[in-house]
Amino acid sequence: RARQEEEANIALIETWEDIQAKVDADYQLIERLHAEEHEQFTDAEKDKLFMEFIEKRRKFFAAKRDEDRRKKPPTKAQQRSIMTTYLKSMDGWKPRDLKNKSFAKIKELFDKAMERNKELC
Template sequence: MVEPEKPLKKKDQIMFDKEVAQKLQAQLDAELEEEDKLARQREENANIAELDDVQAMMDADYELAAKLQAEEQGELTIEEKSILFVELMNKRNKHFARLRAEEQRRKPLTKAQKRNTMSTYLKKMAGYKHNVGILDLMR
């Protein structure tokens, strides 16, 4: 004989419902965590593949540059190499001279330089002529 199931009391039913809800929540959390883990793995694999592609392109570019440099080095004579070296040194000297000049211009003027600049400006504004000779005064 099978006994019919007795309905649970209200408190027991609430406890049973809480347990079932907790089990369901734990299952959902585990599933979500597994999905996140899989998504992260897929993303990492995509990033690795992308990095591999970039590295392959960089390697190919490096090999091409090495081949071109080898060809250029084989084609140039010693005279051409020396001319190119002299041009490079001249460009380098001009570049550093330009940098030194810019640095010099960036420095603030000294008091004497400021005074000299201001007096020159005032003389020019007043119509002062620097080279006034004796013949010019007699006229």
């Protein structure tokens, strides 16, 4: 009985060693294939990939700059121009009437016009 158990253990150990050898061989094959795949990229392909990366990076930062520019609030001069245009078209003001008014006065007129339009809607 002890001899049968010993033979079974020996057979089990041999099977385990065979499996371990196959796993090791597979691992070595994977490593070799990975190395070959890595070497497949020629210098031209590497240059092409690098140029694509640079182009994507350039476009990303250009888009980011544009987005930052759009997020910036308008300057006082731009606000004045927007409010003046609104008052001319919606409230019937003449350009010469608005020309000599201060920013604060134009803002006050603009706010009143906006309130009137909100009440109408």
